[in-house]
Amino acid sequence: MNGRQFGAGLILDGASFRLWAPAAKRVDLLLEKFYPLRRGEDGWFVAEIADVKAGARYKFRIDDEIDVPDPASAFQPDDVSGPSEVIDHSSYQWRAAGWRGRPWRETVLIEIHVGTFTQEGSYRGMIAKLNHLAASGITALELMPLAEFAGKRNWGYDGVLWYAPDSVYGRPDDLKALIDEAHLRGLMVFLDVVYNHFGPEGNYLGRYAPSFFTGAQTPWGSVIDYRVPQVRAFAIENAMYWLHEYRFDGLRLDAVNAISEPGEVSMLRDLSIAAGHLSAETNRYIHLVLENGDNRASLLDAGRDPPCGQYRAQWNDDYHHAWHVLLTGETQGYYGDHTKSPMRDVARALASGFVYQGEASAYRGGQLRGEPSGMLSPTAFVNFLQNHDQIGNRALGDRLEGNVDRHAIEAALAITLLAPAIPMLFMGQEWGSKTPFPFFCDFGCMLADAVREGRRREYAWAYATYGDEVPDPLAESTFRSAVLDWETCNERSGQKRLALVRELLAIRQREVVPRLAGAAFGDAHAADNGLLTAYWRMGDGATLQLEANLSTGEIARERRETPGALIWGPETGDVIPPYSVSWRVAAG
Incomplete structure (x- = not known):
């Protein structure tokens, strides 16, 4: 066994x-x-x-x-x-038998939902798109959760059988073939795993192992009791199972702030140590990433390999939220924590990782949130402008491309893809897809009604505004609307955006990645006129410099000699054009 x-x-x-x-x-x-x-x-x-x-x-x-x-x-x-x-x-015969993975600093992620990534909606169907991803400059796929869920369609966060890749996408050997083919093209593959709850349909553990749960509730289900040795072993063994049997290169742990472990040595620490042992035994790079709304910098260490007891990086929601408010002007929900000065929040995220590093969060009722993070490597943060949550938890599941001027989006991309933090795209974002990604699931009647009612309560303002336009999460048509529109990749606008992303990621691999080992945060400033400047101290002694105009108007400045070699963007003089972004590298 x-x-x-x-x-x-x-x-x-x-x-x-x-x-x-x-x-x-x-x-x-x-x-x-x-x-x-x-x-x-x-x-x-x-x-x-x-x-x-x-x-x-x-x-x-x-x-x-x-x-x-x-x-x-x-x-x-x-x-x-x-x-x-x-x-x-x-029995599976691996073709990429010598694959060891890639160093974390080379990572450029794209988040993918298997069921909507292609018309086939399968592991095998994805293989035909791997060449596109590799040619785009992406180096790592991150698959949304695969653990067996109820019904034929789901985001994956309602999994109840953690070890079983969902059969709606194919058999276990089909998943291995996808990972194998990705490795043959130099692509890492990560898996999103959920250890904070089980899905609401098809979980029988409470009947014969009620001690799996504490009796308390997360927003999504019963709290799992990791103080029980067998329960802790179940999760850790599951993580090692995905990494060993399927040869995933890493895991992203969902919402670990919802994992409750009072007075105990953290399950997260034990899981990280187990992954470190597996990495040493197999001579492979293994990368563990967190989603953690509590912004606990003490859990992160991007530099140690493997980071025994800690984690390589964290999804940086703060970075996304600040950009979203800046680009859209939306202030509902957690975006309200970034309304005072979203551009200064973008600057703080560029300068030191988290925006909230111990400050009071109005959205959390004044609770202090976060820990200081500026001493970490910039690669301890995964930065993104869109992901499944931030698109799919919108009432209509609409993307930035349908709501924001393309010049503003391209400026944000030029900053995100060349900054030292690890960048992540959402599937189709590389060509500016407008395909929505609404929430969808496929539960039985009583649970289906409860899901509908819950969404109506959560998005009451949206139902009041859009009425019947808000998609029914249980309807198959809602799922079908999320299937990626690959044909638009070949349209003029899609080709133009794809060329931009390819150019930026090629420059990243050539100019930024070789300098990331040992890189450190520097500083960043945002001016009221829309000027954003930032710099980082790179591992080879060079300084990476950013200058951007994030406004719709020109910014005048005194003519001066700008140190460093231009690696991307316009050479500006007395005037910085609207939405222009320039990157330089100055030798140390």
Whole structure:
């Protein structure tokens, strides 16, 4: 079983099955007939059954009352409540067998939802687009969560069987083929994983292992109790499973601020240490990234390899929010924390990472948020202008391209893609796609009604404004509207935006990436007239310099000699044109 505690695994003459069910009195294995499992210590039920081969389907019967899938199922061919399938992971023949990954500083991410990335909506369907991504200058795919969810369509954050890549996208070998083909093209592949809750449909753990949960609630489901050793092991083993069996290059952990561990050594620390051991054993680069609304800089260390106990980087929501307010003028919800001076907030994010580094957040009722972050490497932050949340949690799922002047967007891209932080795009953003990405799911009737009602409460203002234009999250048409419009990539505007992104990312790899090892924050300033300036101290002793006019008018200045060699943008003199961005490198 390759050292796994949970689930089914092939052994010499059959298969081994293990279920942690501390609240069960009896557990039977359902194959072609019933097999009673032997109760061991600490709530474990185990059995070794001869002549079981890969492809066998099974369930567990709990106390002669309910049949459940394996919570560590490797594959669910018939959705979350169907039988689990025994998978032989050793049978896949990897073509990119010598792949070791890439250093973190080379990372340029693109976030992708498998089901809407192509018309096929499958792992195999994505392979035909890998050449496009590599040619664009992207070096890493980040897949939204794949853990088996209820129904045929979902963002992925409602997964209930963490070890099973969802069958709606293909079989396990199809996912491996996608990762293999990406590696052959020099592309890393990351996976978004959710360890703060289980989805609302198809989770049976509460029946036979209620100690998985504390009884408290996150906004999305019951709080998982990582003080329980078996529960902690379940999550850590799952992370190592994705990294080892599927050879993902890294993981992005969703909303870790919703993980509650009072008075305990953090599960996050133990998971990071386990990944460090795997990295050393396999001689591979493994990168772990957080989403953390609490802005805990102490969890991050981009420089140590592997960052034992800490994490390579964090999604920088502050950077996005400041830019969004600056570009759109929207101030609802958490954007309200950036209304005073969004351009100065952009400057602070460029100068030291987080915007909120211990200041009071009005959106959080005056609660202090964040820790000082300027001492970290700039590569400890993943910066972006759009992602699934910031598009999909809008009432209409509309992108920036439908709401903001293209010159403003291109200026923001020129800053984001060349700044030392790790940049991330959302699928289609590289050519300026306007395809919406609304929230969608596929739950049963009662839960479907609850989801609809919840969305109506959360976006009451939008329903009042747009009425029937707000898409029904349960309708298949809402999902279909999110399928990426690849044909627009070939239109004139798409080709122009794609050429810009390719040019910027080529300059990044040539001029910025070789200097990122040992780079440090410098300073940044935003003036009332729209002038933004910033600099960073690079690892080779050079200084990377930014000058940008983020206004619609020209900015006059005294003629002066600007030190450093221009690497991108116009050579400006007495006047800085509207939405112009210039980057220079001055030798140390």
